[in-house]
Amino acid sequence: MSTLLVANRGEVAVRVLRAAADLGWRTTAVYTDDDPGHARLADRAVRLRGEGPSSYLDIDQLLEAAEGCRFVHPGYGFLSENAEFARRCAEVGLTFVGPPPEVLALLGDKLSARALAEEVGVPVLAGATSGFEEFFKAHGAVMVKAVSGGGGKGMRVVRRxxxxxPAVERCRAEALAAFGDGSVYVEELLTPARHIEVQLVGTTVLGDRDCSLQSGHQKLVEIAPAPGLEPGLRVRLHEAAAAIARAVRYTGLGTVEFLVTPSRFVFLEANPRLQVEHTVTEEVTGLDLVRAQLLLAAEVEPDLSHVARGAAIQVRVNLGSAGRLSTFAPPSGPGVRVDTHAYPGFRAGLGFDALLAKVVAHGDDLDTALRRARRALGEFEVDGAATNLGFLRGLLDHPDVLSAHTGFVDELPREDRGPRAPVQGTVVAVENGTVVVEAMKMQHVVAVGDGRVLVSVGETVAEGALLADGGTDAVEEKVVDVDLDEIRADLAETMARHDFSRPEAEAKRHSQGHRTARENIADLCTDFVEYGGLAIAAQxxxxxxxxxxxxxxxxxxxAGVGLVNGRRAVALSYDYAVMAGTQGLRNHAKKDRMFALAEEQRLPVVLFAEGGGGRPGDTDHGMVSGLDCMAFHLFARLSGLVPLVGIASGRCFAGNAVLLGTCDVVIATRDATIGMGGPAMIEGGGLGVFRPEEVGPMSVQVPNGVVDVAVADEAEAVAVAKKYLSYFQGPVSTWEAPDQRLLRHAVPEERVRAYDVRTVVxxxxxxxxxxxxxxxxxxxxVTALIRVEGKPLGLIANDPSVLGGAIDADAADKAARFLQLCDAFDLPVLSLCDTPGFMVGPQAERTATVRHLTRMLVGGANLDVPFGLVVLRKAYGLGAQAMAAGSLKVPRFAVSWPSGEFGPMGLEGAVKLGFKRELDGIEDPAQRREAFEAMVAAAYEHGKALNVASAFEIDDVIDPAETRRWVSTQLLSDAARERAGKKRPFVDTW
Structure with a gap:
C-alpha cells in the first residue's frame, strides 16, 4: 500500500488527503498547535514544533514526519515550488509529487522562466533587471515584480x-521577507488585460481558465473555460503552453499563465504545481487532477480522456478577521461544490493564508454556472469572523463580471472608503494619526488622519482590511523636502568600504604589463554585481x-554575476595584488557561493586563475588539513552543466591551476606559467630549484594541449572568452559569409597536393x-567552434599538411574530447574528412594508439547531437570511419566533394598488399612501376566519390559551394533543446 505525507495545511491538505484516500493510500498529515483542523482526515498526524507558517517551511521537520512514507505532496504555496525541498526528498528516498528539482528551479525563477519562454518563441513583456529608471522612461508605466515566489507578493504597479x-525598495523588502530572496525586476505594464491560465498534465493541455477578477494581484474568481476567447487565440495559447512544457520535458501537474489583450498575448509565469483554481478545470473536464498527479508520481499513466462539460466558476471566500466560527454552513445542491477545511467551532486565524473556502459552481453553460454561484454565496452562512462574502455577492451581481480585466475589481467604487492595511499583519501601534501594522518583522505605517480608527493594538488584520473610517478624505499629503544628494553617515561608511582603489598596487600591476582583477572583470562584464566585496583575509x-x-x-x-554578451554569467578573478592571488579562507567561501549559484541558475563561469595556490597565513579558523574545503568539488561538479572558461595570465600554480584545468577551455597569455606546484613546492619536495617561468611556460603548455587558446595579453584573453561563451548563448541575428564559390578551388585537383584546410574552414x-x-x-x-547563418556548431577537420591527415593518438584525444564538449551543450557537429586513416607502426604503438584512437570512435558513436560528414578528399579505412562517428550511415548526411576518394585503406597500400604476387612477378622495375600506377589509377576510379555515390554508400556528391546549404538545412534546423540537468556526467578535462 502506498503511503503519502501531505506537506501542507488548510483546504489543499484536505483536498489531497481525500484524493489519496480514494486511491486506497495511507496518509500522514502535519499540523501545528494553532492549526490542527485538516489533520483529522489523515490516517496519521504529526505535530510540528512551533506555530505559524515557519513550521510548514521547515524541511528537516517535514522529512522527519515523512518517516515510513513513500510520497510527499507539497500542495501549493509553502514548499511546493522549492527545488531544495524536492532535492532533499530525493536524497532520502521520497518521491516528490511534482516535477524534478531542476524544473522547479528553472520555472520558480521568473527571469529564467521568461528566458525559456523567449527561447521557444512565446512572446514576453519587455523587462529589465537593472536600469529601472531608464526602462520606466522608455515604457511609461511598469510593474515591479519579485524574481521568486508568487501570490502577488513583491508586486507593485508604478505609474509615476x-x-x-520606493516601490522597488518595498517590493525587495516584501520579497525578502516572504521568499528569502529580495531580487526584483520590472516589466512593461500591460493594461487593461485579461489573466488567462492554461492547465497542463505533463505536456498535455487540458483547457484554460480566466483569472482576471483580482484585488491587489490576489485572485478572487476563476472561470473555466475562459469566456469570450477567439478560437484561434485559444489555440495559440494552448500551443504556447505546450511548447514551454515540451522544452523542459515537463511531468506532473502545471499551469502556464498569460496576459491577453485584443491585439496580443504574453507569457506571465509558469507554476510547476497544483493551482488553487484547479477545481474549475476538474468540473469542466470531469477529471480528478489531484488523483492524476498522484498516479503520475507512482508512475501510473492516468486516463486523461474527457469530453467538455459546460462551464464552472470558483469564488474564493476569504477571512477578514480572526475568530472562532460559531456558524459555518456551506452551500450545497446541484452543481455546487465547496472545498474547505473549516467547520463549526473552527478557530479562524490570520497567521496563515486568509482563504477559508472555495465555492465552485458548475452548469451546462456559463449563465447557469453564474446563477448557481450567486445562489451558493447567498446560502453560505459564516458567523464568528469577518469574511468577504458580502463583497463577493455584489461582485457576481455586477453586469460586467464576465468581461473583466485584471484591474476591474480594484477600480470598483467601494462604500467602505478609507485607509487600508497594506499587508496581512498585526496592529502594533495607533498614535498621532497613524496605524502601524507589523508583518514578517517589518512595520508599515499608514496615515489615517482624523478618521475613526476601526482597529486596536494587538488585532490581526488581513491585507486590504479597512483601518479607519473616512480618514483618507481628512488627510492631506505631506511633502517633505529631501536632499537626494545627501549621504548619511551609515551610507558614507558603507561607500568608503566599497572604495577598492589601491593606486600603488594598480601602478605596480600596470608596470608589469598586467591589468587588475577589477579591470579584467569590467572588460568582461556589464552590470556586474559583486558578492563578498567586503570580505577580508581571515587573519x-x-x-x-x-x-x-x-x-x-x-x-x-x-566574484559576482554580470552580463557577458548580454547574458548572465558568473565571473571570478583572483587578485594577484592581494597576497599573490592565493586561496584564502574567505575567498574559498566566496567560490563555494558562486559555484552553487552557477549550478542553481545554470550560469556559465569565467575564472581568472592567476595566483599561487593555498595560503598558509590565515589564522581565524580551527582547521587542521583544510582538505575538507568544497570549492574543487563544487567547481568540478559544474562540468557538463554549464560552460567553464579559465584564463591564465602570469603565474598560476597549485590550487589555482587545478581550477584552471577543470575548465572546458583554457585561455592563456604568452607570459603565463602554469603548474601543479610552484617553485616553493617543487623545492620542498626535493625536486630542484627553478624560477617560476621555468615550471610550465607556454612553450610547454600550448603544444602539450593544456592551453586551448594562446593569446598575447589579458585584453585578448577577455575577447576570446566572450567569443567562446557566445557559441553557447545561441544564434546571432546578423552575419556575413565569404563567396562560397571559393570552396570549389580549395582542394587541389592533383590528389597528392597538400592544401590549407583552415582556409576551407x-x-x-x-x-x-x-x-x-x-x-x-x-x-x-582541427577542432573549432564556428557559426553558419549565425547559428553555432562544432567542427572537426583533418589537416592534410600534418602527417598527410593521418590521425595519431594526440589528434584522436583532441577530437574525442571536443565531441564530448559539443554533445554536452547540444552543439551540432560538422566533420570535414581528408584522412588516409590512423597512424600505424611501432612508433605509433608506443603512444598507446589502440586505446587513444578508439576514444574517438566511442565518442562519435555516442553523440546525441546532429552530426554531418563532408569528405573533402581522402576517406580511407578506420580513420575515415572515426571521422564519420563510426560509419558512413551514422551521420545525418554523408556527402563528398568531387575530389573525394574512398577505400578500406590507402590506395597505394591496398594495391601493394592486394596485388603483391602479381607485382613481384614482373621482373622489370620500370614495367613493375607502370603496372603499379595503372592498378592505383584503377583503384582510384573504383573508389572515387561519384562511383561510391552510385552504390549509395554516401548520400551525394555535391558542389562545394552548396556545403553551407547542407549544414543549415540538415544540422541547424532543429529546435533548440532545453535540458533540466546534465546530459553527460562531465566533460573530460583531457
Whole structure:
C-alpha cells in the first residue's frame, strides 16, 4: 500500500488527503498547535514544533514526519515550488509529487522562466533587471515584480517616475521577507488585460481558465473555460503552453499563465504545481487532477480522456478577521461544490493564508454556472469572523463580471472608503494619526488622519482590511523636502568600504604589463554585481582590522554575476595584488557561493586563475588539513552543466591551476606559467630549484594541449572568452559569409597536393566566426567552434599538411574530447574528412594508439547531437570511419566533394598488399612501376566519390559551394533543446 505525507495545511491538505484516500493510500498529515483542523482526515498526524507558517517551511521537520512514507505532496504555496525541498526528498528516498528539482528551479525563477519562454518563441513583456529608471522612461508605466515566489507578493504597479524607487525598495523588502530572496525586476505594464491560465498534465493541455477578477494581484474568481476567447487565440495559447512544457520535458501537474489583450498575448509565469483554481478545470473536464498527479508520481499513466462539460466558476471566500466560527454552513445542491477545511467551532486565524473556502459552481453553460454561484454565496452562512462574502455577492451581481480585466475589481467604487492595511499583519501601534501594522518583522505605517480608527493594538488584520473610517478624505499629503544628494553617515561608511582603489598596487600591476582583477572583470562584464566585496583575509589574530581592510580587499577574490554578451554569467578573478592571488579562507567561501549559484541558475563561469595556490597565513579558523574545503568539488561538479572558461595570465600554480584545468577551455597569455606546484613546492619536495617561468611556460603548455587558446595579453584573453561563451548563448541575428564559390578551388585537383584546410574552414563559416581550440596540440585534426547563418556548431577537420591527415593518438584525444564538449551543450557537429586513416607502426604503438584512437570512435558513436560528414578528399579505412562517428550511415548526411576518394585503406597500400604476387612477378622495375600506377589509377576510379555515390554508400556528391546549404538545412534546423540537468556526467578535462 502506498503511503503519502501531505506537506501542507488548510483546504489543499484536505483536498489531497481525500484524493489519496480514494486511491486506497495511507496518509500522514502535519499540523501545528494553532492549526490542527485538516489533520483529522489523515490516517496519521504529526505535530510540528512551533506555530505559524515557519513550521510548514521547515524541511528537516517535514522529512522527519515523512518517516515510513513513500510520497510527499507539497500542495501549493509553502514548499511546493522549492527545488531544495524536492532535492532533499530525493536524497532520502521520497518521491516528490511534482516535477524534478531542476524544473522547479528553472520555472520558480521568473527571469529564467521568461528566458525559456523567449527561447521557444512565446512572446514576453519587455523587462529589465537593472536600469529601472531608464526602462520606466522608455515604457511609461511598469510593474515591479519579485524574481521568486508568487501570490502577488513583491508586486507593485508604478505609474509615476517618482514612485519607482520606493516601490522597488518595498517590493525587495516584501520579497525578502516572504521568499528569502529580495531580487526584483520590472516589466512593461500591460493594461487593461485579461489573466488567462492554461492547465497542463505533463505536456498535455487540458483547457484554460480566466483569472482576471483580482484585488491587489490576489485572485478572487476563476472561470473555466475562459469566456469570450477567439478560437484561434485559444489555440495559440494552448500551443504556447505546450511548447514551454515540451522544452523542459515537463511531468506532473502545471499551469502556464498569460496576459491577453485584443491585439496580443504574453507569457506571465509558469507554476510547476497544483493551482488553487484547479477545481474549475476538474468540473469542466470531469477529471480528478489531484488523483492524476498522484498516479503520475507512482508512475501510473492516468486516463486523461474527457469530453467538455459546460462551464464552472470558483469564488474564493476569504477571512477578514480572526475568530472562532460559531456558524459555518456551506452551500450545497446541484452543481455546487465547496472545498474547505473549516467547520463549526473552527478557530479562524490570520497567521496563515486568509482563504477559508472555495465555492465552485458548475452548469451546462456559463449563465447557469453564474446563477448557481450567486445562489451558493447567498446560502453560505459564516458567523464568528469577518469574511468577504458580502463583497463577493455584489461582485457576481455586477453586469460586467464576465468581461473583466485584471484591474476591474480594484477600480470598483467601494462604500467602505478609507485607509487600508497594506499587508496581512498585526496592529502594533495607533498614535498621532497613524496605524502601524507589523508583518514578517517589518512595520508599515499608514496615515489615517482624523478618521475613526476601526482597529486596536494587538488585532490581526488581513491585507486590504479597512483601518479607519473616512480618514483618507481628512488627510492631506505631506511633502517633505529631501536632499537626494545627501549621504548619511551609515551610507558614507558603507561607500568608503566599497572604495577598492589601491593606486600603488594598480601602478605596480600596470608596470608589469598586467591589468587588475577589477579591470579584467569590467572588460568582461556589464552590470556586474559583486558578492563578498567586503570580505577580508581571515587573519584578525595577527593583523588589525584597518590593515586587513587596506591590504586584503575582497580577500583576494573578485566574484559576482554580470552580463557577458548580454547574458548572465558568473565571473571570478583572483587578485594577484592581494597576497599573490592565493586561496584564502574567505575567498574559498566566496567560490563555494558562486559555484552553487552557477549550478542553481545554470550560469556559465569565467575564472581568472592567476595566483599561487593555498595560503598558509590565515589564522581565524580551527582547521587542521583544510582538505575538507568544497570549492574543487563544487567547481568540478559544474562540468557538463554549464560552460567553464579559465584564463591564465602570469603565474598560476597549485590550487589555482587545478581550477584552471577543470575548465572546458583554457585561455592563456604568452607570459603565463602554469603548474601543479610552484617553485616553493617543487623545492620542498626535493625536486630542484627553478624560477617560476621555468615550471610550465607556454612553450610547454600550448603544444602539450593544456592551453586551448594562446593569446598575447589579458585584453585578448577577455575577447576570446566572450567569443567562446557566445557559441553557447545561441544564434546571432546578423552575419556575413565569404563567396562560397571559393570552396570549389580549395582542394587541389592533383590528389597528392597538400592544401590549407583552415582556409576551407574560414570560407565555409560565417566571417570572423571561427574559434580554433588546441591548435598546436594533436595538429593532425582541427577542432573549432564556428557559426553558419549565425547559428553555432562544432567542427572537426583533418589537416592534410600534418602527417598527410593521418590521425595519431594526440589528434584522436583532441577530437574525442571536443565531441564530448559539443554533445554536452547540444552543439551540432560538422566533420570535414581528408584522412588516409590512423597512424600505424611501432612508433605509433608506443603512444598507446589502440586505446587513444578508439576514444574517438566511442565518442562519435555516442553523440546525441546532429552530426554531418563532408569528405573533402581522402576517406580511407578506420580513420575515415572515426571521422564519420563510426560509419558512413551514422551521420545525418554523408556527402563528398568531387575530389573525394574512398577505400578500406590507402590506395597505394591496398594495391601493394592486394596485388603483391602479381607485382613481384614482373621482373622489370620500370614495367613493375607502370603496372603499379595503372592498378592505383584503377583503384582510384573504383573508389572515387561519384562511383561510391552510385552504390549509395554516401548520400551525394555535391558542389562545394552548396556545403553551407547542407549544414543549415540538415544540422541547424532543429529546435533548440532545453535540458533540466546534465546530459553527460562531465566533460573530460583531457
Amino acid at each position: 517616475l517618482g514612485d519607482l524607487t 584578525r589574530r595577527r593583523r588589525s582590522l584597518d590593515e586587513l581592510v587596506e591590504r586584503t580587499p575582497a580577500d583576494g577574490m573578485v 574560414e570560407t565555409l563559416a560565417d566571417t570572423w566566426s571561427v574559434l580554433e581550440l588546441r591548435r598546436e596540440f594533436g595538429r593532425g585534426i
